[in-house]
Amino acid sequence: MVVASVDNLADERSKAQFDVGAMKIVWAGSKHVFDVTDRMARIVASDPEFRKDNRTTLGRKELFKNTLRKMAHVVKRANELRLTEEEASKLRFFVDEPGYLDLHWGMFVPAIKGQGTEEQQEKWLPLASRMEIIGCYAQTELGHGSNVQGLETTATFDPKTDEFIIHSPSLTSYKWWPGGLGKVSTHVVVYARLVSGGQEHGIYGFIVQLRSLDDHTPLPGIIIGDIGTKFGSGAYNTMDNGFVCFNRVRIPRNHMLMRFCQVTREGNVCLSDVPKQMVYGTMVYVRQTIVSDASWALSRAVCIAVRYSAIRRQFGSQDRGIETQVLDYKTQQSRLFPLLASAYAFRFVGEWLKWLYADVTERLQANDFSTLPEAHACTAGLKSLTTSVTADAIEECRKLCGGHGYLCSSGLPELFAVYVPACTYEGDNVVLLLQVARFLVKTVSRLAAGKKPVGTTTYMGNAEHLMQCKSSASSPEDWLKPSVVLEAFEARAFRLAVACARDISKFSTPEAGFAELSIDLVEAAIAHCEVIVVSRFIEKVQQDIPGDGVKEQLQILCFIYALHLIHKHSGEFLSTGCITPEQATLANEQLRTLYGQVRPNAVSLVDAFNYTDHYLGSALGRYDGNVYATLYAQALRDPLNDTVVPDGYEEFIRPVLKQTMRLSRL
Numbered sequence: 001m002v003v004a005s006v007d008n009l010a011d012e013r014s015k016a017q018f019d020v021g022a023m024k025i026v027w028a029g030s031k032h033v034f035d036v037t038d039r040m041a042r043i044v045a046s047d048p049e050f051r052k053d054n055r056t057t058l059g060r061k062e063l064f065k066n067t068l069r070k071m072a073h074v075v076k077r078a079n080e081l082r083l084t085e086e087e088a089s090k091l092r093f094f095v096d097e098p099g100y101l102d103l104h105w106g107m108f109v110p111a112i113k114g115q116g117t118e119e120q121q122e123k124w125l126p127l128a129s130r131m132e133i134i135g136c137y138a139q140t141e142l143g144h145g146s147n148v149q150g151l152e153t154t155a156t157f158d159p160k161t162d163e164f165i166i167h168s169p170s171l172t173s174y175k176w177w178p179g180g181l182g183k184v185s186t187h188v189v190v191y192a193r194l195v196s197g198g199q200e201h202g203i204y205g206f207i208v209q210l211r212s213l214d215d216h217t218p219l220p221g222i223i224i225g226d227i228g229t230k231f232g233s234g235a236y237n238t239m240d241n242g243f244v245c246f247n248r249v250r251i252p253r254n255h256m257l258m259r260f261c262q263v264t265r266e267g268n269v270c271l272s273d274v275p276k277q278m279v280y281g282t283m284v285y286v287r288q289t290i291v292s293d294a295s296w297a298l299s300r301a302v303c304i305a306v307r308y309s310a311i312r313r314q315f316g317s318q319d320r321g322i323e324t325q326v327l328d329y330k331t332q333q334s335r336l337f338p339l340l341a342s343a344y345a346f347r348f349v350g351e352w353l354k355w356l357y358a359d360v361t362e363r364l365q366a367n368d369f370s371t372l373p374e375a376h377a378c379t380a381g382l383k384s385l386t387t388s389v390t391a392d393a394i395e396e397c398r399k400l401c402g403g404h405g406y407l408c409s410s411g412l413p414e415l416f417a418v419y420v421p422a423c424t425y426e427g428d429n430v431v432l433l434l435q436v437a438r439f440l441v442k443t444v445s446r447l448a449a450g451k452k453p454v455g456t457t458t459y460m461g462n463a464e465h466l467m468q469c470k471s472s473a474s475s476p477e478d479w480l481k482p483s484v485v486l487e488a489f490e491a492r493a494f495r496l497a498v499a500c501a502r503d504i505s506k507f508s509t510p511e512a513g514f515a516e517l518s519i520d521l522v523e524a525a526i527a528h529c530e531v532i533v534v535s536r537f538i539e540k541v542q543q544d545i546p547g548d549g550v551k552e553q554l555q556i557l558c559f560i561y562a563l564h565l566i567h568k569h570s571g572e573f574l575s576t577g578c579i580t581p582e583q584a585t586l587a588n589e590q591l592r593t594l595y596g597q598v599r600p601n602a603v604s605l606v607d608a609f610n611y612t613d614h615y616l617g618s619a620l621g622r623y624d625g626n627v628y629a630t631l632y633a634q635a636l637r638d639p640l641n642d643t644v645v646p647d648g649y650e651e652f653i654r655p656v657l658k659q660t661m662r663l664s665r666l
């Protein structure tokens with residue numbers, strides 16, 4: 001059935017004022033990445049084994065087995081097609097189903113690469129890359145997640161046997177949450193308190209075998225299982241997040257990951273000459289990848305909401321003629337276009353963070369640890385900012401799709417349920433922002449001592465100006481000047497950080513001040529992270545960008561991103577005196593104009609994400625716009641529609657009807 005809605009998207013596409021193909025390359029990052037991504041997405045989309053439209057209707061056991069089948073198929077296809085690591089990781093990504101492979105490749109392998117000695121890497125990495133073992137990452141315990149120093153699991157060195165004894169001393173010390181642990185992994189990197197010679201030496205990683213490689217049964221001393229069903233249908237329930245209790249499990253001494261700390265045969269603990277936080281390196285790595293993933297999840301939700309908003313019509317007609325596309329309503333635009341702009345903003349800041357991470361890694365390898373605090377603050381802060389915004393944005397996109405957004409066939413409920421734990425895993429977002437705040441307060445106090453700030457805090461070096469400046473914006477167009485926008489963001493962030501540092505010093509101890517002012521500190525941290533995102537976006541749009549109209553579209557999105565934040569946080573911009581109420585009004589006026597400019601390009605701007613219908617998994621977001629026929633077809637496929645008269649009629653409907661009939665006769 002062809003319906004009028006299909007033409008809507010073709011019309012929309014014909015209005016584009018830029019080269020969509022060129023934008024696709026900008027979004028992907030390079031022609032090479034575009035080609036790989038496109039090829040892998042199509043391989044997945046065309047393979048019936050990777051079907052996912054039934055996920056929300058499956059029970060947990062069926063769902064999990066289905067995931068196991070898909071993961072096995074991923075491994076098989078990757079081998080058959082001789083995929084490179086880059087290609088295989090894209091293939092897994094487009095399968096779009098959380099599973100043990102994410103933790104094996106995403107945390108177990110990086111933990112060994114980052115924390116293992118060369119010898120240990122030589123031993124374990126080939127086993128892991130051939131998938132002769134399957135690994136996961138167990139840090140969190142039932143009683144402690146955020147507070148890593150509070151972990152209870154012990155790894156006690158026994159010099160008699162040259163072994164560590166891994167032990168869970170209490171119920172709260174059971175490892176709890178690790179993905180892939182519950183039912184699949186054969187091995188794990190466990191984080192535990194190192195004890196040697198009766199003394200504690202801090203938290204380190206240890207490789208422990210969990211299950212027999214012959215029949216998959218747990219090894220002696222190991223009690224292990226799944227932690228139970230999680231939020232949402234389908235969603236993260238494809239993953240076997242697990243628990244494990246270790247009852248004095250013995251492992252060879254060389255199973256401790258010893259890159260940064262060695263335990264000798266005699267039990268002497270030798271710390272390398274590196275900061276102890278290097279042991280947190282896997283988290284820094286993963287946080288950086290989560291920032292990139294945020295732009296994918298956000299752009300996916302936005303793609304669905306934009307396409308559907310172009311198709312959906314409500315009101316505005318006379319004599320039952322054609323109604324208004326909901327995308328034309330300014331309120332819809334003001335909710336949707338900032339999210340579209342945020343998707344692009346996060347994409348670019350994610351790319352930049354990848355670069356920063358590579359740069360820091362290179363320095364660390366050369367024993368230069370000077371940029372470690374900055375890398376920690378950036379990864380923690382941007383992970384927190386981008387995941388919080390993305391989770392809220394997915395929910396907003398669901399609402400933007402009206403009632404149909406609430407259907408699983410819209411793809412949005414499951415996307416939200418899969419995505420929202422990103423605000424918690426790899427560090428709770430508030431806990432991480434407090435880390436950024438700690439870094440900022442330190443930076444401010446160093447400024448007072450005459451130290452020059454570097455990296456993303458370089459702007460704070462302009463302290464005097466930032467404390468006093470008043471925005472020069474006197475027309476809506478002034479808000480299109482990068483220097484005007486940046487100055488406002490930097491001044492707000494700096495003034496908030498300085499106020500926190502000043503107020504902390506009024507308390508009896510810095511710790512007491514930090515605890516009492518933590519709400520303000522979180523706001524200062526967000527403001528700083530927004531400086532990073534805005535300045536990276538501005539930097540991006542100031543580069544040469546090939547393709548007709550591409551740069552212009554990105555400039556529009558860049559200013560939408562910045563100006564919507566000024567609107568959102570107007571209280572802070574005003575109370576810190578960075579802008580006046582009149583200037584806030586001018587910024588809003590400019591924002592409205594920009595919405596009008598993005599409107600004809602909106603559908604093409606989401607087409608530039610180059611998502612297949614399989615990846616989107618949404619009746620509302622289909623490329624061809626055939627929304628209503630698809631919704632209807634999917635409704636008919638619901639298990640409840642297998643029969644016309646439902647199961648349970650005889651037992652539960654008929655007796656009620658009969659009883660009602662009896663009562664009405666009385």
Ligand SMILES: CCCCCCCCCCCCC/C=C/C(=O)SCCNC(=O)CCNC(=O)[C@H](O)C(C)(C)COP(=O)(O)OP(=O)(O)OC[C@H]1O[C@@H](n2cnc3c(N)ncnc32)[C@H](O)[C@@H]1OP(=O)(O)O
Pocket residue numbers: 096097098102106137139140145146147148149179277278280281283284372373376415418424425426427428431435438
């Ligand atoms: C449909 C789409 C499908 C999508 C599919 C998605 C699949 C995605 C897969 C994702 C899978 C997710 C798997 C999740 C895994 C996990 O969650 S693993 C567990 C993660 N756990 C955490 O993140 C715990 C968070 N807590 C911490 O990191 C730390 O405890 C802390 C909060 C940072 C505190 O550290 P602590 O040492 O106790 O205290 P402080 O006193 O605050 O810090 C001391 C100094 O150390 C510095 N520092 C802290 N962390 C780091 C670091 N990582 N790197 C460098 N430096 C660090 C800190 O700044 C302090 O420095 P100074 O101020 O100079 O003293």
Ligand SMILES: Cc1cc2nc3c(=O)[nH]c(=O)nc-3n(C[C@H](O)[C@H](O)[C@H](O)COP(=O)(O)OP(=O)(O)OC[C@H]3O[C@@H](n4cnc5c(N)ncnc54)[C@H](O)[C@@H]3O)c2cc1C
Pocket residue numbers: 103137138139140143144145146147176177178179236241421424425426427428429430431434
């Ligand atoms: C889907 C999913 C997958 C996961 N996968 C893994 C995995 O593979 N491996 C693994 O080891 N772990 C994993 N985790 C665990 C995850 O890392 C932790 O849940 C996370 O670090 C948060 O810790 P928590 O649960 O202890 O939260 P808590 O710290 O107990 O947080 C509870 C509340 O307290 C607040 N809070 C805590 N400390 C402070 C503070 N200092 N100041 C102010 N507020 C504070 C938080 O903001 C939050 O609101 C996973 C979790 C989820 C949800």
